[in-house]
Amino acid sequence: DISSQLLFFLTPFLVFVLDKVFCSSFSVSKFLQISVTMASRGVVLLDFWPSMFGMRIRIALAEKGIPYEYREEDLGSRNKSPLLLKMNPVHKKTPVLIHHGNPVCESLIAVQYIDEVWKDKSPLLPSDSYHRAQARFWADFVDKKIYDGGRKVCSSKGEDQEAAKTEFIESLKLLEGQLGDKPYFAGETFGYVDVALVPFYSWFYAYETCGNFSIEAECPKLIAWAKRCLEKESVAKSLPDKHKVYDFVLHHYT
Amino acid sequence: MSGTDLKLLGTKESLFTYRIVWALKLKGIEYEFVEEDLFNKSPLLLESNPIYKKVPVLIHGGKPISESLVILDYIDETWKNNPILSTDPQERAYARFWAKFVDEKFYEASIKAFFLTGEDQAKGVESIAEALQFLEGEIAGKKKFFFGGEAIGFLDIVVGWIAHWFQFVEEVGGFKVMDSMKYPAFDSWTKNFLEVPVIKENLPPHEELRRVFQGFQQMGLAAVGAKE
Numbered sequence: 004d005i006s007s008q009l010l011f012f013l014t015p016f017l018v019f020v021l022d023k024v025f026c027s028s029f030s031v032s033k034f035l036q037i038s039v040t041m042a043s044r045g046v047v048l049l050d051f052w053p054s055m056f057g058m059r060i061r062i063a064l065a066e067k068g069i070p071y072e073y074r075e076e077d078l079g080s081r082n083k084s085p086l087l088l089k090m091n092p093v094h095k096k097t098p099v100l101i102h103h104g105n106p107v108c109e110s111l112i113a114v115q116y117i118d119e120v121w122k123d124k125s126p127l128l129p130s131d132s133y134h135r136a137q138a139r140f141w142a143d144f145v146d147k148k149i150y151d152g153g154r155k156v157c158s159s160k161g162e163d164q165e166a167a168k169t170e171f172i173e174s175l176k177l178l179e180g181q182l183g184d185k186p187y188f189a190g191e192t193f194g195y196v197d198v199a200l201v202p203f204y205s206w207f208y209a210y211e212t213c214g215n216f217s218i219e220a221e222c223p224k225l226i227a228w229a230k231r232c233l234e235k236e237s238v239a240k241s242l243p244d245k246h247k248v249y250d251f252v253l254h255h256y257t
Numbered sequence: 258m259s260g261t262d263l264k265l266l267g268t269k270e271s272l273f274t275y276r277i278v279w280a281l282k283l284k285g286i287e288y289e290f291v292e293e294d295l296f297n298k299s300p301l302l303l304e305s306n307p308i309y310k311k312v313p314v315l316i317h318g319g320k321p322i323s324e325s326l327v328i329l330d331y332i333d334e335t336w337k338n339n340p341i342l343s344t345d346p347q348e349r350a351y352a353r354f355w356a357k358f359v360d361e362k363f364y365e366a367s368i369k370a371f372f373l374t375g376e377d378q379a380k381g382v383e384s385i386a387e388a389l390q391f392l393e394g395e396i397a398g399k400k401k402f403f404f405g406g407e408a409i410g411f412l413d414i415v416v417g418w419i420a421h422w423f424q425f426v427e428e429v430g431g432f433k434v435m436d437s438m439k440y441p442a443f444d445s446w447t448k449n450f451l452e453v454p455v456i457k458e459n460l461p462p463h464e465e466l467r468r469v470f471q472g473f474q475q476m477g478l479a480a481v482g483a484k485e
């Protein structure tokens with residue numbers, strides 16, 4: 004109807020005005036929730052394009068064929084939107100999945116949420132509880148080791164960088180060992196651990212260039228696995244170009 | 258209810274081990290507790306958790322599971338009586354989010370506050386206060402006894418170590434954290450939690466825990482001293 008269409012188109016302007024006038028009042032947040040929900044049948048992803056964590060959610064949503072509204076937060080500008088601050092007051096970070104106006108924060112938690120809500124299509128977690136535990140363990144390992152590990156490689160120099168590289172490769176080798184000769188971490192089907200790890204592949208070129216080393220030389224099976232994942236449309240369309248990522252790293256990490 | 262070949266590798270001082278004890282006891286599951294010596298780790302522990310070499314580890318039918326939050330999920334999925342997690346995906350995501358928050362922010366802040374000195378310690382204490390403020394908001398907002406509602410659940414079990422830890426902090430750590438005026442809802446939660454029979458009957462022995470904390474603190478201070 005006319006009023007909801009009008010609301011949709013005027014949203015950005017009205018948000019700007021209301022934000023200036025009312026700051027973080029109840030009326031602005033309620034308004035935001037309504038506009039957000041209407042925009043996309045209830046699913047919105049607040050994200051930042053180079054974020055590996057955001058990529059995980061993009062992949063999960065694509066795997067399940069769920070339409071959603073993608074909203075870019077420019078974390079570089081240090082100007083966090085009122086919506087982000089409302090939806091993730093604790094960490095004030097992206098990605099945030101918003102479903103029917105309710106936020107789900109933390110990428111692996113959001114991926115599990117997606118798997119539980121849309122459980123009939125392309126399940127990401129295995130059905131057996133022991134294998135689910137293994138999947139959760141290894142996704143958690145990726146969270147603990149790979150982000151900080153890669154970051155250290157990019158932001159350190161000299162001896163510190165050498166140490167960072169060694170540690171990073173060790174972590175990747177453990178993952179490679181876990182993969183073994185299987186096509187994907189859980190076996191024949193693309194799943195949870197693949198979703199958790201493959202976004203980092205878009206950052207490998209940046210890590211390699213910063214650290215002057217080749218990940219493929221150390222972990223050939225892992226690279227083969229990543230390329231296999233990239234043959235899937237859900238992955239290919241969720242990962243940014245590696246050169247763009249490298250440019251981003253140059254401007255923000257070094 | 259038997260766990261048929263269910264072992265829990267842990268220590269009596271490990272507050273993370275207690276999460277698993279509480280979950281198993283709540284569900285009435287029988288298991289064998291294998292006490293580990295963390296200064297002399299058993300081959301079984303090293304084999305079962307080669308990545309982190311830490312407790313707790315649950316071994317079910319010879320298959321090991323590590324990381325307390327992963328173990329809790331496993332237990333809830335395998336033994337479906339007295340569920341600790343809701344079936345609603347949004348509530349599950351909520352519990353998992355706050356569990357992660359406690360394990361990361363709160364735990365990190367505690368390490369700083371407890372084992373460091375000076376400015377670093379002050380930062381740790383400040384982070385704890387911030388974290389407590391969030392937890393206070395959540396439990397106050399629920400208007401129920403526990404994070405799980407009328408009965409304890411996943412998040413209560415995860416946050417549980419804080420309830421017990423507070424008792425030692427002022428004594429051993431020498432700094433004040435819990436202020437029942439500032440955090441009345443969380444204070445009530447702490448008292449209610451420690452009164453739940455399964456929890457009350459399964460708490461680490463006070464004296465031993467104090468000794469361990471003091472020991473860690475000495476180690477921490479010595480390490481800091483050695484660095485400077």
